[in-house]
Amino acid sequence: MPVTVRVRAERAPGEKRVAATPDSVKKLLAAGASVEIESGAGTHSLIPDAAYRAAGATIVDPGTAPGTPPDAAPDPGILFHVRPLSATDVAALPAGTVTVGMLDPFQNAAAVEAARAGGLTTFALDLLPRISRAQSMDVLSSQALLSGYRLATIAADAFGRMFGMTMTAAGTLAPARVLVLGAGVAGLSAIATAKRLGGIVSANDVRAASADEVRSVGGTFIDLDMGAADAAGGYAKELAEDRAKRQRELLTPHIAASDIVLTTAAVPGRAAPLLITADMLAGMKPGSVLVDLAAESGGNIEGSIPGERREVPVTGGTVTLIGARDLPSDLAPDATKLFAMNCANFAGLLLKEGETVLDFDDELVAGSAITHDGRIVNERVAAALEGVGA
Numbered sequence: 001m002p003v004t005v006r007v008r009a010e011r012a013p014g015e016k017r018v019a020a021t022p023d024s025v026k027k028l029l030a031a032g033a034s035v036e037i038e039s040g041a042g043t044h045s046l047i048p049d050a051a052y053r054a055a056g057a058t059i060v061d062p063g064t065a066p067g068t069p070p071d072a073a074p075d076p077g078i079l080f081h082v083r084p085l086s087a088t089d090v091a092a093l094p095a096g097t098v099t100v101g102m103l104d105p106f107q108n109a110a111a112v113e114a115a116r117a118g119g120l121t122t123f124a125l126d127l128l129p130r131i132s133r134a135q136s137m138d139v140l141s142s143q144a145l146l147s148g149y150r151l152a153t154i155a156a157d158a159f160g161r162m163f164g165m166t167m168t169a170a171g172t173l174a175p176a177r178v179l180v181l182g183a184g185v186a187g188l189s190a191i192a193t194a195k196r197l198g199g200i201v202s203a204n205d206v207r208a209a210s211a212d213e214v215r216s217v218g219g220t221f222i223d224l225d226m227g228a229a230d231a232a233g234g235y236a237k238e239l240a241e242d243r244a245k246r247q248r249e250l251l252t253p254h255i256a257a258s259d260i261v262l263t264t265a266a267v268p269g270r271a272a273p274l275l276i277t278a279d280m281l282a283g284m285k286p287g288s289v290l291v292d293l294a295a296e297s298g299g300n301i302e303g304s305i306p307g308e309r310r311e312v313p314v315t316g317g318t319v320t321l322i323g324a325r326d327l328p329s330d331l332a333p334d335a336t337k338l339f340a341m342n343c344a345n346f347a348g349l350l351l352k353e354g355e356t357v358l359d360f361d362d363e364l365v366a367g368s369a370i371t372h373d374g375r376i377v378n379e380r381v382a383a384a385l386e387g388v389g390a
């Protein structure tokens, strides 16, 4: 019997994405799986149940756990999800279920422990090694690309002035001066979008490769002459407090000169670095706009709150500070299209002639596995969760 891939209707408030599209269903069927979609899962991504059905999926009741009647699957199957599952979600799944989606395991100890105890095999696509072969499965990149675009368009909307230089017979409107802090996948996408809108864009990052990457999308790199801070896997290293303070001091005049500041700086497994303090904010021009993508993970800007927009007093007026939240969901049809294909491509590593075959010699399978066979198999996650009692 072919393995069943079950696609969850997301439960988190505000989450509009889903982990399958009709095209990704076809890909899964071609790999020999059968596909169940929880009814209504695609509604917010503009995919009706009928479209999944036409692609060959079965529509099932979201209230029914995979592998249980009346939608009995022949085996526990594979569950696709977008948001990290909760401990309660995990506890409802039969032993042997394989889950594929974002898991945020370092912040989600209870769910990881429930998955271990329940005999689930869980794969965290957010921990997938970022090697070339993983690009088609890389949910962090696909979703960050959209977040960066959205960051720039939110700022453009809040700015209340023209973004690009505009020349008319009655006078010239100056272009917005945009500063992007953190030039990873989201930051580069924000730079490219702000450039397309006509802004004058500069950016800073701490990785050695970032100067060339910023220039490649049309930005000007601000070199603070502090030396690089690279860690393994293409990520940044957390700066020691004296270097972090120096970075803030050196950034201060650039921030004061900007109309728009977009922040995306992150260090995996750590709180986001604080790049802009309340004092630095107070030195900005009235009418400036800041949008903080890192608001949900501690914030690059002091006082940014996820999902909130507030006016912060400065000399002569206010600046607008926006804490980003759930940005890919704002672009749900596109975010879903990419996320779904990421999941289907990853499932391609697990499906052999319609059966689930887990090859832990494959570094993508091993690198993203969190629990298997009653154990936490990711050493970093196991070590991190030991301290929190998991």
Ligand SMILES: NC(=O)c1ccc[n+]([C@@H]2O[C@H](COP(=O)([O-])OP(=O)(O)OC[C@H]3O[C@@H](n4cnc5c(N)ncnc54)[C@H](O)[C@@H]3O)[C@@H](O)[C@H]2O)c1
Residues within 6 Å of the ligand: 130, 131, 132, 134, 135, 138, 140, 141, 144, 181, 182, 183, 184, 185, 186, 187, 204, 205, 206, 207, 209, 210, 233, 234, 235, 236, 237, 239, 247, 264, 265, 266, 267, 268, 273, 275
């Ligand atoms: N080879 C691949 O397939 C692949 C795929 C995706 C990403 N990558 C690379 O991985 C890297 C990071 O990607 P990401 O966007 O997921 O990273 P991320 O979300 O962890 O961090 C975002 C950015 O913040 C930067 N940052 C951290 N501390 C900072 C500070 N104090 N000041 C300024 N910037 C700071 C990081 O250097 C990074 O560029 C990039 O180089 C990207 O090109 C490679």
